[in-house]
Amino acid sequence: MKALSYLFFTTIKNSIKELRKNPGKLIAIIFFIAMLALVIFSRSLDSDLPSDNLRNTNELYAIVFALYSYLFIATSLKGLSSGASFYSMADVSLLFSTPISTKRILIYGLIKQMGTSLLVGVFLIYQYAWLNMTYGLSFGGLIVILIGYCIVVFCSQLAAMAIYSFSSNDEKLQAKIKFIIVGLSALVVSYIFYKTVTGTENIIDSAVEATNSFWLNLLPVVGWVKMAVVGVFSANYIHIISGVGLTLLSIFVIVYAITKIRSDFYEDVLLATEVSHSAITAKKEGNITDARKNVRVGRIGINRGTGADVFFYKHLIENRRSGLFLIDKTSIIFIIISIVYAFFTSNVINQNSENILPIFIFSTYMQIFSTATGRWIRELKMPFVYMIPVNPFLKLIKISKENILKITTEAIILFISIGILLDISPINIAVCIVARIGFGILFMSGNILTERLLGSLNSKVIIMFLYIIIMMILALPGIIIAIFTSASISVLDPIIAGLLITFIWNILISAFVIFLCRDILNYAELNNR
Incomplete structure (x- = not known):
């Protein structure tokens, strides 16, 4: 030891x-x-904060349940393909070849994973402002939710490891496990939908009441952890003891099953660790597609476009092969998060554009992460884009077309969905779509500028840090101009006018930045990573 x-x-x-x-x-x-x-x-x-402005905390409990459920199900399903590993390749090299008890090595991995789970959940702390403003959540309460999040992350990876260990060599067993997980999830969603439709209260209150029902607290891990978290808020010691006790019991049972029943468990861990290491390495190098173990090819060949325009159609094909069209899974997750935020933080919007502004700001904040990478960035690491005898500025525009189309599609899907759910006026929806497209193009131009200035750096941390600073520098003048000039435009609502002004600024500064970086495709050495 x-x-x-x-x-x-x-x-x-x-x-x-x-x-x-x-x-x-x-x-x-x-x-x-x-x-x-x-x-x-x-x-x-x-x-x-005046208590009249705070929403029902039961909505917060429902959000916690949804977050925990998605995290646990998504991670557990990975156990059917690549599994999950508590170890790095360095751990494999140092530990698995030593005469140390496999049980102790497993305990080491569990302790190490607890720390990793805590780091993964740190992003929740940055949500303190709007949670406190909307539900009056204290910082201590947020820490309780964070602890529950870390426990769910830990248990989900442990479950993925166990699923992979027991089913990696049995396709029929994998199909049965997947059927159980998906079937149970569908059953829960159906129960919530039925209770929502047949409820006597409005749709939001009925959905919240169904999500917080006693029966869903009995769901393995997700329900137990949520029950313990809510028990802390309500000082219900029976729920705290029950939730914590059942969660600890499940961890003990899974670990016991892995170590006692599966004698060749660590042989399975070796493959899972290698797959995880390859995925992380691919993402660090920007080769996201290399992180996939299986790729659905379907039809082959581009068959469209000439010159640099062929990259646009190539990107569309890559999007189709990844399982979605135009937008990726990360964008869909951020769209859903933004819709949920709008759904739970707006009482009555209708024609009042002032109430739309917090929703727009939150969705734009989410957009920073969804546009931080793009398929055009990966082209910079390939020799083909530099070899096409086309003007480099035109090539830069062509390889960015897919990202612009993705930004536009995201904005349309997001704000039309929010508009339908919350009965927002068409003019407000249209302005929000236009303004979000402007910020998306601004973020893309900031990406291009970052690649032009820092493309040769290897440190992702430094690049991301400087990227955020560049975004602030580019966006701040437009926001300041919008604040001081929107009120003077009498024919439009100040918020609507301000959003349109930011769109004009974002388009102009983005065009200027892209023009300054027009020679980025002249020199492959600028992006020699």
Whole structure:
């Protein structure tokens, strides 16, 4: 056990020492901590919130259940294909060949994964401002939700590991497990839908009541953890003890089954770790498609376009092969999150454009992450785009067409959906769509500028940190101009006028930035990563 504890603490110590040799990463960490402190401090200055403006906390409990459920189901299903691993390739090299008990190695992996789960859930803390403003959630309450999130992450990866271990060599068993998971999920959704339709209250209250029903608290892990979290808020010690006890029991049962029943478990872990390592390496290098184990090809050949225009049709084919058209799964998740946010944070919108602004700001914030990467970035690492005898500026426009189409499609789907759900006027929907397209193109131009200036850097942390700063510099003048000039436009509502002004600014500054970076496809060395 001394060897494992030495490895664990030495890894932590070396990670801290590495910050001295990597000032960019240290600056990024300080920046994110400062932003976190700003979020918490800004809400503490406005702590006296009128209770009439707060929404029912039962809605928050329903959101927690939905978040935990999606996370657990999505991660568990990975156990049917690639599995999940608590280890890195370095762990495999150092530990699996040593005369250390496999049980102790598993305990080491479990402890290490607990820390990883905590880091994964840190993004929840950045949601403190709107959760406090909407539901009056305290910072301590957010920490409770974060702990529950980390437990669900941990249990879901443990479940994925167990599923992969027991079914990796049996396709019939995989089909049965998938049928059970999908069938149970469909049953839960059907139950919530039935209770919502037949409920005596309005649709939101009926859906919330169904989601928080006693029967759903009995669902493995998801229901138990949610029951414990809600028990903390309501000081219900029976729910706390029951939820924590059942979760710990499930962890013990899964670990016991893995170690006692599957004697060749660690042989399965080797493959799962290798698949995970390959996926992480591919994503770091920007080769997202390489992270997929199986690719559905279907029809082959581009058969359309000439010159640089062929890249646009190539990107469309790649989108089709990834299982979706125009938008990827990450974009769909962010669209759903934005719709849920709009659904739970707006009482009556209708013609009042002022109530649309928080929804627009939140969806634009989500858009930063959905447009942070694109298929055009991957083309910069291939030699073909540099070899086509076409004007480099025209080539840059052509390889960006798919991303522009994706941005437009996202905006249309998002705000038409929100408009239908919340009865927003058509003019407000149209303005929000146009303004969001403007910000999407601005974020894309910021990506191009980042690649032009920092394309040769290997540190993803530094690049992401500087990308956020560049986005702030590019967007801030347009926002300031919109604030000070929108009120003087008497023929339009100030919010509508402000959004249109930001669109004009974003398009102009984006065109200027792209023009300045027009020679990015002249020199492959600029993106030699």
